Amino acid sequence: MATCDDRSPLPVVVAVIMDDQGRCLITRRPQDVHQGGRWEFPGGKREPGESRDQALTRELAEELGITPLSHEPLICLTHDYPDLQVHLDVVRVTDFQGTPQGLEGQPLKWVPVQALDARNFPKANRPIIRALSLPDRYLITPDHWDPEQLRVHLECSLGDPAVSLVQLRAPQLDAGAYAALAEDALALCRRQGVRLMLNADPALARDLGADGVHLNHQRLCDWRGRPSGLASDFLVAASVHDEVSMTQARQAGCDFVVVSPVAPTRTHPGAAPLGWTRFASLADQAACPVYALGGMTPEDIPRARAHGGQGVAGIRGVWPACSSD
């Protein structure tokens, strides 16, 4: 299982401890410490020579009196506070022994993941909360589907519980046809509680009430901050291919990014794939959850997660099969 690289920022292990009702455990930091008074996920500094998992076990014993039995990587990130740089290696603990108690006198509570409000946490926690709210796959519409095929595929896929985040990408359509299709697609997605990202002008995504905008290379270059009037939960995502575009996505404050091409694809046979090592290095530089795109299928999700990713994005291999295929 991948862990974050050792580096000079303060290394911290953070545990998102889940119960079987989909709630996670949060505790309040004492007033007199760094980020005092804010809610946090349990955890703490890794001691010299300690592995991530050793630090996890020690911190959860010291702070809560529990033993983690199984966990998986969630996200790694570096954050610059004015007074300190931290590197958070965040894991999701899915099973543990014991009953959590605030052994250092800290208040604790169980909260449904959807109710987590990043404003009550240290700034570095925003991507952690975002990672908890995003699925392990991001479906992108193929550009060879005409609008009718697209509607049929959306209708047949939206009942699948694995489908909860979709990007409407249709560069073959002119602006009017795209906007008409987007309105229909939004109505379909809303009915099923699926979030729809428009690969379009951010103002169009806002005006149509989409769940977010997906910035292609040009729109990421042109991005000058969130347009006014956006809902606070409106998602901004971007396509990233290298270190330069990852830096742009960081500066744009993206909620998540898609890194491609990770593996060879049928659509771009000539493009040199990044491979998993380079994907992991780019994911480590991100300040948000990262999906792997290019030759991906749902079977690649564990590999993407082991390399610091949120999951996979797909144009072909990630859509459920439909009877019209």
Ligand SMILES: Nc1nc2c([nH]c(=O)n2[C@@H]2O[C@H](COP(=O)(O)OP(=O)(O)OP(=O)(O)O)[C@@H](O)[C@H]2O)c(=O)[nH]1
């Ligand atoms: N545990 C934890 N630390 C966090 C979170 N978010 C975040 O920015 N941090 C930062 O990570 C750093 C280390 O956390 P910590 O204070 O829990 O360390 P610790 O348990 O070893 O404390 P100690 O020094 O009292 O033994 C702090 O600067 C803290 O502000 C979070 O969600 N959980």
Ligand SMILES: [Mg+2]
């Ligand atoms: Mg701590």
